[in-house]
Amino acid sequence: MKEIQFVDLQAQYKSIKDDVDRVVADVIDHSLFIRGPYVEAFENKFSALLGTPHCVSCGNGTDSLYIALKALKIKPGDEVICPAHSWISTSETITQAGGRVVFCDTNLDTFTIDTNQIESLITKRTVGIVPVHLFGQAADMDPILKIARTHGLWVMEDCAQAHLAEYRGKKVGTFGNVASFSFYPGKNLGAMGDAGAVITSDQELATYMAMFARHGGLTKGEHLIEGINSRMDGLQAAVLSVKCDHITKWTKRRQAVASYYLQHITNPRIQLPALAEYSTHVWHLFVIKCEERNELQAYLKDKGIPTVINYPVALPFLPAYEYLGGSQEQFPNAYHNQSRILSIPIYPELESDQIEYIVDSLNSF
Numbered sequence: 001m002k003e004i005q006f007v008d009l010q011a012q013y014k015s016i017k018d019d020v021d022r023v024v025a026d027v028i029d030h031s032l033f034i035r036g037p038y039v040e041a042f043e044n045k046f047s048a049l050l051g052t053p054h055c056v057s058c059g060n061g062t063d064s065l066y067i068a069l070k071a072l073k074i075k076p077g078d079e080v081i082c083p084a085h086s087w088i089s090t091s092e093t094i095t096q097a098g099g100r101v102v103f104c105d106t107n108l109d110t111f112t113i114d115t116n117q118i119e120s121l122i123t124k125r126t127v128g129i130v131p132v133h134l135f136g137q138a139a140d141m142d143p144i145l146k147i148a149r150t151h152g153l154w155v156m157e158d159c160a161q162a163h164l165a166e167y168r169g170k171k172v173g174t175f176g177n178v179a180s181f182s183f184y185p186g187k188n189l190g191a192m193g194d195a196g197a198v199i200t201s202d203q204e205l206a207t208y209m210a211m212f213a214r215h216g217g218l219t220k221g222e223h224l225i226e227g228i229n230s231r232m233d234g235l236q237a238a239v240l241s242v243k244c245d246h247i248t249k250w251t252k253r254r255q256a257v258a259s260y261y262l263q264h265i266t267n268p269r270i271q272l273p274a275l276a277e278y279s280t281h282v283w284h285l286f287v288i289k290c291e292e293r294n295e296l297q298a299y300l301k302d303k304g305i306p307t308v309i310n311y312p313v314a315l316p317f318l319p320a321y322e323y324l325g326g327s328q329e330q331f332p333n334a335y336h337n338q339s340r341i342l343s344i345p346i347y348p349e350l351e352s353d354q355i356e357y358i359v360d361s362l363n364s365f
C-alpha cells in the first residue's frame with residue numbers, strides 16, 4: 001500500500017503533470033508573471049464555473065477576505081458577526097479592515113454558524129455577517145439572508161473550504177453581497193503557492209475590489225484610491241486554470257470516499273460528520289468526533305495515518321481574542337467540539353486499499 005498522506009499533492013501533480021508543465025513553461029517563456037492572459041483566463045474560467053459575473057483574483061485567501069471587507073466600507077467600531085470556530089483569517093481580517101469582531105457560536109453537528117443565535121448578537125453597530133462554509137458544507141444561508149435583509153446587513157461568504165458546494169441547488173459564493181475563496185495548495189482547488197479570489201454579482205463592488213487590490217487603480221499609473229498590492233501571479237493562474245478542468249471530477253471522487261467512510265466506519269466510539277439536508281458536501285475535510293480524540297489520533301499515527309485537528313482552539317479562546325473576554329458558556333458548541341474533532345485523510349487520489357485500511361484502523365480503535 002502506498003503511504004497515506006493527509007493530502008497527497010504529489011499524486012495530484014502526477015495526474016496532470018504534462019498540462020501543468022506545459023503552461024508553467026509558457027508563463028516562464030513569455031515572462032507572464034504578473035497580470036497577463038493566464039490571470040484573465042483564470043478569472044473568466046472561475047466565474048463561469050460558479051456562474052457569477054465578476055471574479056477578482058488576488059494574492060491569497062486571507063487577502064480576499066480583507067479586500068472584500070474594505071470594499072464593503074467598514075468604519076471604525078462597526079461590528080461584524082462571524083462563527084466562533086473557523087480559521088483565524090475569517091476574523092483577523094475584520095479587525096484589519098477596521099471593524100470589531102463579534103463571535104457567534106457554531107452548530108454542534110454541522111460546525112457552521114448557529115443561525116439561531118445570530119439575531120441576539122445584533123446591535124446598532126452591526127453592519128454584516130460572515131458565514132463560513134466550513135469543512136466543505138454550506139452554512140444555512142436562508143435564515144442568514146433573512147436576518148441580513150431584516151436588519152439591513154451585508155453578507156460576505158467565506159468559501160475557502162467549499163469550492164463548488166451547493167446550498168439548495170445553488171453554488172456557495174453566489175448568495176451574499178460578496179464571497180471569498182482561497183486556493184492555498186491543500187484546498188479543494190489549490191495552487192502551487194498562495195492564491196485567492198473574490199466573486200460578486202455587484203459591478204460596483206467588483207470594480208472597487210479590483211482597484212483596491214492593485215494600488216487603487218485599474219490601469220497602470222491610475223491611483224483613484226489608496227490600495228494594496230495583492231495579485232495572483234501568472235504561474236498560479238496557469239496552474240489553477242488547468243485544475244479547473246478537473247475540479248468537478250475531483251469533487252465527485254471526494255464524495256465517493258466520504259460515502260465509503262460514512263457507510264463503513266461503524267465504531268460506536270466515533271461520531272461521523274452530519275450531513276445538512278440543505279447542502280451538498282464537497283468534503284474539504286472529513287471531520288469525525290471522538291471523546292478519546294487525542295488517544296485516537298496517537299493510535300492512527302502509529303498506524304501510519306496522519307490526522308489534523310481543524311481547529312484545536314476555537315477563535316474566542318485564542319490569546320489573540322482574549323481582549324473580547326469570550327467564555328466557554330458563551331460558545332458551548334465550539335468549546336465542546338474543539339476537544340473532540342479530528343480530520344482524517346480525504347483527497348481525490350486516495351486509493352481503495354488506503355481507504356479500506358483507514359476504515360479498518362478506525363473500526364479497530
Ligand SMILES: *Cc1c(COP(=O)(O)O)cnc(C)c1O
Nearest residue numbers: 060061062087089090160182184
Ligand atoms: C484557508 C482559509 C482561509 C485563508 O486562505 P489563505 O489562502 O490561506 O490565506 C480563510 N478562511 C478559511 C475558512 C480557510 O480555511
